[in-house]
Amino acid sequence: MLAQAILEGLNPEQRAAVETTEGPLLVVAGAGSGKTRVLTHRVAYLVGVCGIAPENVLAVTFTNKAAGEMRERVRKLLGPDADAIWVATFHATCVRILRREIGHLGRSRGFVIYDESDALALVKEALRRHGMDPRADDARRLRWRIDQWKNAGLLPAGAAERAADLEAEQAAEVYATYQRLLAEANALDFGDLLLLTVELFDRFPEVRRHYQQRFAYVLVDEYQDTNRVQYRLVDQLAGEHRNLCVVGDPDQSVYGWRGADIRNILDFERDHPDARVVVLERNYRSTQHILAGAGAVVENNPDRPKKTMLAQRGEGRRIALQEFLDERDEAQFVVQRILEGVRGEGRSYGQYAVFYRTNAQSRPLEEELLKYDVPYVVVGGVRFYDRAEVKDALAYLRLALNPADGMALRRIANRPARGLGKATLERAEARAAERDATLLDGLRTVVADATGRVRSGGEAFLELLDGLARDLPGLSPAEALTTVLERSGYLRALEQEGTPEAEARVENLRELVAGAEDFETANAGEDRSPLELFLDQVALVTDLDSSDLRDDRISLMTAHSAKGLEFPFVFLVGMEEGIFPHQASSRDERAVEEERRLCYVGMTRAMEGLTLCWARERRRFGTRTFGVPSRFLGEIPESTVEGMRPSPGAARRAFDAGAGRSLDYDYDQSAADRAGVAAGMRVRHPIFGPGTILAVTGAGAGQKLRIRFDRAGVKTVLVRYANLELG
DNA sequence: GCCTCGGACTTTTTT
């Protein structure tokens, strides 16, 4: 009965993927092939038909949204039984394990999770401790490097071991300091959540065995996006029962920059010689032209395991390619088209989505949408929880639960202003360092020794903190927030400001409290308090997860954010060399391949209508730059495209012949066109040698190029004098 | 300690 309900409506391959419960299984699930369906039905089948206890099943996803959706759908199939199944992101899974087990590693269970800005600030601090200049630029680069190390599974010792030169050795030393500072603050960054869990399982086999036995069935979604640490974690968790089902699509691997290793999925059969493989090639989402066009693009990647998606829907309309003068022109067209569809064809706004390569590209679209009063939502971008006032409020909560959290203390010591400025904090810092104590303890001694404003303001502040530490732990998240905002005088200070900005902040804080009220506290079997759970969730959640893609709004998002979603009508804007593929990727062939997969991901989100747009001119960094059509446009077969299209290899020929000519456009040639240069192109300078054009600015005699030279770094040169050779 | 100004830098993509 239940078995029938669960297997009904699955095609033979999907059914095989659901019914093959024992042993390692790789499900190669092409775009739109019903991957989520397979995952949810498989979980339901395990519990509802095979009789596996819900707590013995672990399903790991990448986004909270995917986890939430999966839980929801499993619940529909299974009912309340579903609640005992662990369905969570990698990070949430690790937090849950670490909150229980981190004591084995000599760390406290009350750790906080540092976000990116906390982590960056801590890297700066680490640089300072090494007597190095904590320039924002260097700090960011090092932060990135540390993250890569963590993704690769390397602790400081491992990083030092592999250091090839003095510079890398130094970096590894700062990494070690960074880790020490994190430990002192009783904090973990994102990478630590995974890395420390793997370390825990490595060093404590009995702990590992406990979880291995518990999770008799492990499922992993988006396996093509796993990095080294995640690979090891999965390996550890599924190590005993080996009932491991991974689902993914090599063609949709788009997180290599974040340490994801596409080989994890490509080598699955090698790693598990007894693995069964199921390939889902039937696409239920897109019409034929769209699918064929997208497929042709991704086929340009070499070494790609052959996979051909079969459209199950009709031919549909062709892919539209559109050229524009600039980004405003482009935005106008997109909005007009959507308005026509809504007013003329009776469609809803929610049927439309616009994708772009970088978040900054949402701007002109938003302006145009606002002009016509069209409802829209920007997915991703600035997170709600990243707003200053929200972070301040949360910092109070964090500090109340974890007095060692130096970053939280630094954040709120003087917010609202109470006379505890930079100098006082520096003194506190010094005291803390010399007595090996927390920043808060350092501050206590400074305040005790002080007179005047620091003394009075400091004492009031310390009393406030002690009171919060005493009273908050028992409260609900919403009560705790309200208490903080009142007792600290934070809300009062904002209200007294009376500016529109301050009002907006007050509004955001209200929203935060309202969100906390809605926070689900159904946490049976959890050993975290509701407040702790709330803070964990806030640290791990993204806007992408909470944004409701409602039917009455257009969705704007990056191509990355679009992964896993589908829309009847999709616009991909900014299809220009240097933007998509992004200039940072255009030098490295592997990176271009990833961009190509990203393009494939974007295109395959479309069900019925797909329009790709490029603009000849675009404002970037506040100046106008000129562009040529993306190479990906030239890779879409003629037969799947309607109307105007740039000829294949337009970028190349524009380069050779002077841009514009070969494209046969009636367009007033700009200086950049005459020079035949555009962002993304390769040039040779008589002195600096070969390089890549980053941007073209200005016009006429004053026209300049910003070029990243392979050997000489980034320089700005005047076209008139530079004597550049192309190629 | 606080504020204002100027300059550098930004835009990859995110759990």
Place this chain on the structure above:
DNA sequence: AGTCCGAGGC
């Protein structure tokens, strides 16, 4: 064109 950060003045 914005934003962020540091220096310098009050």
